[in-house]
Amino acid sequence: MSRRYWSLGGTSLSIALMMVTATVVGQEPPSPAQQRPPDKIRAAVTVDANGQPAATPDPIYAREGDEVHWVFRGNPAKDFILTFTGTEGSPFDWKTRKGENGASVTGTVRAGAARNGKRTRYKYAVDVGGKVLDPMIIIDN
Secondary structure, eight states: OHHHHHHHHHHHHHHHHHHHHHHHHTSOOOOHHHHSOOOEEEEEEEEOTTOOEEEESSSEEEETTOEEEEEEOSSSOOOEEEEEOSTTOOSSSOSEEEEOTTOOEEEEOOTTOSGGGSOEEEEEEEEETTEEEOOEEEEEO
């Protein structure tokens, strides 16, 4: 009797697996952004002894839906302006943002920022006291 039970169980299992496989095969696989929760990416804006700005990391790697958070690190705190300067526009719903007195700038990478589903590079400027750095952010979908 146990032999018959296992045989029936194996058949039922095979049928169940075939049904699951048929369902999954007909569906579109989820995009990478749908497979994982959004990341919160931290970036620092600093200045050297000559007042020249730096942004770390450079480049920033992000995906659609990720939140990127720039903050000024240093004493005394300084105002800074982020402006997306390239012909590709901005990966956010804004082109320019200002962080005042060490305040931060935050943006969520918009859907479609990875153009045609491909890795897309965006140039931006970090302006601290009139001195400018031109780092990059690279977006995947």
